[in-house]
Amino acid sequence: xxxxxxxxxxxxxxxxxxxxxxxxxxxxxxxxxxxxxxxxxxxxxxxxxxxxxxxxxxxxxxxxxxxxxxxxxxxxxxxxxxxxxxxxxxxxxxxxxxxxxxxxxxxxxxxxxxxxxxxxxxxxxxxxxxxxxxxxxxxxxxxxxxxxxxxxxxxxxxxxxxxxxxxxx
Amino acid sequence: xxxxxxxxxxxxxxxxxxxxxxxxxxxxxxxxxxxxxxxxxxxxxxxxxxxxxxxxxxxxxxxxxxxxxxxxxxxxxxxxxxxxxxxxxxxxxxxxxxxxxxxxxxxxxxxxxxxxxxxxxxxxxxxxxxxxxxxxxxxxxxxxxxxxxxxxxxxxxxxxxxxxxxxxxxxxxxxxxxxxxxxxxxxxxxxxxxxxxxxxxxxxxxxxxxxxxxxxxxxxxxxxxxxxxxxxxxxxxxxxxxxxxxxxxxxxxxxxxxxxxxxxxxxxxxxxxxxxxxxxxxxxxxxxxxxxxxx
Numbered sequence: 001x002x003x004x005x006x007x008x009x010x011x012x013x014x015x016x017x018x019x020x021x022x023x024x025x026x027x028x029x030x031x032x033x034x035x036x037x038x039x040x041x042x043x044x045x046x047x048x049x050x051x052x053x054x055x056x057x058x059x060x061x062x063x064x065x066x067x068x069x070x071x072x073x074x075x076x077x078x079x080x081x082x083x084x085x086x087x088x089x090x091x092x093x094x095x096x097x098x099x100x101x102x103x104x105x106x107x108x109x110x111x112x113x114x115x116x117x118x119x120x121x122x123x124x125x126x127x128x129x130x131x132x133x134x135x136x137x138x139x140x141x142x143x144x145x146x147x148x149x150x151x152x153x154x155x156x157x158x159x160x161x162x163x164x165x166x167x168x169x
Numbered sequence: 170x171x172x173x174x175x176x177x178x179x180x181x182x183x184x185x186x187x188x189x190x191x192x193x194x195x196x197x198x199x200x201x202x203x204x205x206x207x208x209x210x211x212x213x214x215x216x217x218x219x220x221x222x223x224x225x226x227x228x229x230x231x232x233x234x235x236x237x238x239x240x241x242x243x244x245x246x247x248x249x250x251x252x253x254x255x256x257x258x259x260x261x262x263x264x265x266x267x268x269x270x271x272x273x274x275x276x277x278x279x280x281x282x283x284x285x286x287x288x289x290x291x292x293x294x295x296x297x298x299x300x301x302x303x304x305x306x307x308x309x310x311x312x313x314x315x316x317x318x319x320x321x322x323x324x325x326x327x328x329x330x331x332x333x334x335x336x337x338x339x340x341x342x343x344x345x346x347x348x349x350x351x352x353x354x355x356x357x358x359x360x361x362x363x364x365x366x367x368x369x370x371x372x373x374x375x376x377x378x379x380x381x382x383x384x385x386x387x388x389x390x391x392x393x394x395x396x397x398x399x400x401x402x403x404x405x406x407x408x409x410x411x412x413x414x415x416x417x418x419x420x421x422x423x424x425x426x427x428x429x430x431x432x433x434x435x436x437x438x439x440x441x442x443x444x445x446x447x448x449x450x451x452x453x454x455x456x457x458x459x460x461x462x463x464x
Contacts (some may be wrong), residue, residue, distance in 0.1 A: 110442075123182040137189070138192070141206060148210065
């Protein structure tokens with residue numbers, strides 16, 4: 001980990017704290033209940049919520065640029081147990097929102113946004129899907145993606161891959 | 170009792186058995202499910218990248234239900250959590266709701282007033298029908314079945330999004346619903362484990378370690394099947410089960426049932442009516458049961 005003081009980003013924590021969900025980051029007193037409760041931490045040392053919070057407060061920019069914050073499975077166990085009400089799952093969402101705003105978005109999320117823009121949903125409804133649904137006596141579904149693409153655009157999520165995703169299926 | 174059925178992205182494509190069983194059970198119990206074709210994604214996938222987009226997508230769905238004047242029930246726990254949380258956030262902050270509505274009018278010609286309530290379909294069974302009435306409606310003897318309840322994360326947490334209808338640390342509602350069918354809900358280690366679905370796209374190997382752990386513990390407990398309430402948990406525990414077995418050189422062959430499938434069988438629906446032939450890991454015990462009509 002790069003802890004050179006010259007590379008620290010002094011406004012990082014304030015940027016995270018001003019994002020909805022990130023407000024309580026200063027309340028953390030480092031007890032580690034989050035890390036001890038985390039099912040992902042049990043599998044891999046790469047994801048460690050207490051460490052991420054500490055790094056963010058120090059201003060370590062890797063919090064935004066590295067991929068570990070994306071390993072939060074959003075199970076909310078830490079959020080339910082945190083004695084300081086840091087609202088850790090919401091905080092991780094806030095950190096990821098800041099990371100995206102500063103240009104760091106994992107490719108899998110780009111793909112998902114392209115799918116949403118093209119189909120209004122994560123899985124497109126092809127004729128085959130509706131045939132399978134018919135066989136089971138389930139009603140057909142028609143996609144209505146146009147305004148969802150507009151929503152993504154209005155929120156600033158441009159989706160250059162939308163047309164490609166349409167061809168995938 | 171009339172509700173808009175929110176299918177979400179995953180269930181209507183990957184879990185037709187769940188949808189079929191839910192519709193069948195609802196019809197048996199006098200719950201009218203209304204389809205709104207224009208429902209889209211709940212917003213969950215974009216929560217991580219852009220909170221405003223997630224709120225807009227949730228508000229769009231809420232507004233569509235509000236137009237029809239009905240409350241929503243969802244099959245997917247993540248849809249339930251995302252819609253319920255967005256609803257709470259928007260209703261608590263009139264300025265934010267107005268800001269979202271300004272955009273929503275432009276993008277979708279819709280506006281949300283804050284009058285819709287969202288609950289998970291299984292929570293609805295628990296609260297509106299209740300284990301007692303369900304028990305009295307059972308027509309098929311399932312007393313030999315030993316089942317492991319999996320609540321999953323977004324069914325209960327964050328607690329306030331779900332009005333704390335059950336204790337997130339030590340839940341009992343699904344156990345009660347399972348026992349209402351006559352089957353036994355057995356204790357096992359790792360009940361609280363996350364399915365890992367949330368990180369499948371980010372890191373597949375790490376993600377699959379989570380269901381591997383869960384499946385191993387449930388298998389150790391001697392359960393006949395794992396009972397779930399979310400199509401994403403199903404992807405991890407059932408659709409990925411063969412792959413997990415291969416990847417980690419192990420064997421589980423553990424059937425995974427959606428709660429409405431179990432309930433449907435107990436109420437006398439046929440194996441086909443609850444979509445059992447679509448389950449990847451076959452439950453011989455359940456498939457072999459006579460339907461209520463024949464019993």
